[in-house]
Amino acid sequence: MIKIGDLDIKTLDDLELSGRKVLLRVDVNSPIDKNGHILDSSRLKAHVPTIKELVERKNSVVMISHQGRPGDRDFVELEEHAQVLSKYLDLNVEFIDDVMGPYAREKISNMKEGEVILLNNVRMVAEELIEGPPQQQAKTFLVKKLSPLFDSYINDAFATSHRSQPSLVGFPLVMPSAAGRVMEKEVSALSKIFTPEEAPKVFVLGGGKVLDTLRIIENLTKKRIADRILTGGLIAELFATAKGINLGKENMEVLEKLGILSLIPRARKLLMSGAPVEIPVDFKVEKDGKIEETPVHKVEGVIKDVGINTADIYSSFIKDSKVTVLRGPMGIIEDERFRDGSKAVMKAALENSGYVIVGGGHMVSVLEGRVEDNPKLHISTGGGALLLFLSGEKLPALEALSLSKV
Ligand SMILES: Nc1ncnc2c1ncn2[C@@H]1O[C@H](COP(=O)(O)OP(=O)(O)OP(=O)(O)O)[C@@H](O)[C@H]1O
Numbered sequence: 562m563i564k565i566g567d568l569d570i571k572t573l574d575d576l577e578l579s580g581r582k583v584l585l586r587v588d589v590n591s592p593i594d595k596n597g598h599i600l601d602s603s604r605l606k607a608h609v610p611t612i613k614e615l616v617e618r619k620n621s622v623v624m625i626s627h628q629g630r631p632g633d634r635d636f637v638e639l640e641e642h643a644q645v646l647s648k649y650l651d652l653n654v655e656f657i658d659d660v661m662g663p664y665a666r667e668k669i670s671n672m673k674e675g676e677v678i679l680l681n682n683v684r685m686v687a688e689e690l691i692e693g694p695p696q697q698q699a700k701t702f703l704v705k706k707l708s709p710l711f712d713s714y715i716n717d718a719f720a721t722s723h724r725s726q727p728s729l730v731g732f733p734l735v736m737p738s739a740a741g742r743v744m745e746k747e748v749s750a751l752s753k754i755f756t757p758e759e760a761p762k763v764f765v766l767g768g769g770k771v772l773d774t775l776r777i778i779e780n781l782t783k784k785r786i787a788d789r790i791l792t793g794g795l796i797a798e799l800f801a802t803a804k805g806i807n808l809g810k811e812n813m814e815v816l817e818k819l820g821i822l823s824l825i826p827r828a829r830k831l832l833m834s835g836a837p838v839e840i841p842v843d844f845k846v847e848k849d850g851k852i853e854e855t856p857v858h859k860v861e862g863v864i865k866d867v868g869i870n871t872a873d874i875y876s877s878f879i880k881d882s883k884v885t886v887l888r889g890p891m892g893i894i895e896d897e898r899f900r901d902g903s904k905a906v907m908k909a910a911l912e913n914s915g916y917v918i919v920g921g922g923h924m925v926s927v928l929e930g931r932v933e934d935n936p937k938l939h940i941s942t943g944g945g946a947l948l949l950f951l952s953g954e955k956l957p958a959l960e961a962l963s964l965s966k967v
């Protein structure tokens with residue numbers, strides 16, 4: 562059983578799972594290249610322990626997932642996903658080109674112990690795109706057609722837990738349901754953020770999603786969760802400007818174009834209410850094709866990364882942290898010349914003895930493979946779900962799991 566706030570959620574340890582037919586909601590939504598192929602399969606790999614365990618416990622497993630959204634380039638079928646999963650699992654994952662029609666239902670009914678199926682993209686079913694409360698989603702055709710074929714429902718899709726769609730919130734109301742191992746790992750790692758005993762807590766927040774990050778800082782401040790919030794990326798520029806620092810014409814133009822200047826009053830309010838927000842003391846800027854280090858009060862050129870002194874000061878704060886959360890890079894890390902700030906904070910976090918949580922594709926890429934066998938490191942699979950979780954919002958899929966029938 563996992564406890565999150567006032568919710569109690571069953572895990573694979575709490576359900577009778579042997580010789581059963583299990584419907585497993587996974588999130589295999591992956592970046593897709595221009596030829597329609599999977600670019601990065603880390604989300605698929607993440608589900609391997611859950612699937613393996615269910616197979617080893619002699620269940621037959623039917624996976625259901627979305628990929629992209631209708632109308633988008635990455636809205637593709639899941640045939641290649643099944644092939645990749647087969648490779649990781651070293652067993653045949655059969656792709657079924659159907660979601661809930663007679664073909665899929667017949668295949669599911671005839672499954673034998675240990676067999677694994679991946680249904681086609683659940684967002685081909687129009688109902689899946691409508692968000693609504695669990696009680697409404699439990700009455701959808703998706704739930705009505707599929708639930709009678711299964712003994713249990715397992716949700717392992719933490720990265721989609723912020724959506725209140727039928728495949729995520731409809732099933733727990735009508736059948737015994739539990740969280741899979743990915744969901745369990747995410748929830749127990751991320752709940753360290755809200756545990757007062759684990760302190761001090763340092764949040765390293767950067768990147769480009771300024772409004773989302775501002776919401777996180779508002780929540781962390783309101784609930785007095787963070788001891789220090791070290792800013793980089795565009796959120797650092799917002800807070801520097803909110804403090805009255807002139808970052809120069811070029812950077813102000815960037816902030817204006819992105820609509821970030823309108824957030825200044827919210828940032829000021831946070832600063833005045835005692836938010837433990839730190840801003841860089843220096844930046845790495847690009848000016849007339851040259852790269853320079855410049856103090857925060859004398860910025861000339863376009864800001865591309867935090868400076869050397871900031872990286873040192875931030876690293877020293879991280880050194881004493883018991884929980885460090887890193888989300889969003891310190892600079893424009895797609896360019897190798899501007900990765901130093903992000904690399905420095907990551908190094909400090911990994912060298913410290915505390916717990917480290919890394920979220921968001923860009924910061925994960927700064928890990929550069931240093932992930933094996935590190936029990937103190939948690940790499941979240943969540944994008945939007947993680948942002949919402951950190952903002953203190955409830956995740957509908959978790960709430961629904963807590964309503965599990967039986
Ligand atoms: N100073 C800066 N100016 C402009 N862009 C910046 C700056 N610093 C970082 N960025 C950009 O922020 C982007 C990454 O931010 P984002 O918030 O999307 O993080 P992420 O961790 O990848 O999130 P997710 O995985 O959820 O998409 C990168 O493209 C990077 O170039």
Ligand SMILES: O=C(O)[C@H](O)COP(=O)(O)O
Nearest residue numbers: 588590629720721944945
């Ligand atoms: O990548 C994600 O954030 C999840 O898979 C959810 O996808 P969505 O934003 O299309 O609902």
